[in-house]
């Protein structure tokens with residue numbers, strides 16, 4: 001199919017046209033089947049066309065397809081916020097708002113933070129990804145391609161190294177950089193918030209250092225700074241728990257949600273400490289489509305399916321299969337470029353590196369093509385696009401997961 005009417009600034013990883021999907025499998029318009037380890041970039045933790053989500057959308061579409069909540073409230077929005085506030089594993093009363101996307105959630109969080117603190121400085125992290133809108137671009141800890149050719153971005157934003165066993169940056173190194181930032185660059189009393197992914201997505205599936213997360217929480221408390229956790233990619237069961245911040249033993253002040261929140265229907269959210277959400281003037285938050293009833297119905301069905309027991313089983317099954325196969329590949333030496341396995345739970349990355357440890361980005365591009373030809377869709381991540389991110393639906397059938405990992409192994413063996 002022609003791409004002539006589509007902006008050439010949209011980068012396409014796999015030049016095929018999808019026709020339909022079922023759980024962890026998709027078919028293109030020629031009828032070719034693929035196992036989907038991309039999941040619409042982390043949107044399909046419940047798989048393609050989850051029956052509960054489809055039924056909820058279908059039913060909602062016969063009742064009320066749209067109403068702008070800020071004009072007239074509707075039941076699905078109210079029900080969802082009630083369910084969501086109970087689903088967020090924190091000890092404080094939760095309030096929030098719905099958005100159309102992850103970036104819109106991040107944008108609104110920045111406004112909420114300004115309203116609550118009267119401060120503007122944001123500290124983000126190297127390798128971070130928070131969106132493609134003008135303000136979220138500046139939060140990203142990566143220039144190319146996101147920040148190129150767009151000029152001056154809304155700020156002020158500063159970046160710190162992201163400490164993780166997966167990238168070799170230690171807690172001490174990150175704390176030292178923080179110390180330097182506040183003695184050389186900015187006054188700590190001007191800082192409104194830190195924004196951090198508990199497991200970096202685009203950055204390469206790097207799991208945040210727990211000691212650092214706890215030190216950061218203490219630092220924020222001591223300096224009246226808010227802590228935002230971006231759970232847009234790591235949330236809704238991807239790491240085997242509802243949200244990845246639980247692994248860190250901290251409670252963020254605001255949490256950003258998106259992607260798998262609604263089983264494939266566009267939806268995002270900002271949730272957090274109730275008093276923080278109420279500082280902007282009436283009308284300061286909202287949006288025509290934000291919290292559309294059909295999206296809310298998809299999210300309610302998603303929450304029905306995401307019991308803690310399911311999340312634990314799905315997460316551990318996928319984690320076990322991936323780690324078992326990865327370690328076997330290492331032992332058997334199936335691929336000279338096979339580097340570290342990153343991440344936690346079912347949020348796993350597999351790094352490709354050259355003999356000298358430099359990123360093997362060329363080989364990863366080759367791997368994406370080989371795998372696609374063999375019927376497996378993969379997605380790159382990391383600063384140098386050298387880390388495969390594994391985002392198969394959590395509901396993937398064990399045999400399909402093994403089949404996908406067999407294809408991955410066969411393709412790794414072919415890398416030149």
Ligand SMILES: Cc1ncc(COP(=O)(O)O)c(C=O)c1O
Pocket residue numbers: 041101102103104106129130131132197201202230231232233234258259
């Ligand atoms: C951690 C994180 N935050 C924010 C976003 C932006 O979400 P959206 O693409 O829905 O705007 C993404 C998207 O990949 C993400 O992974």
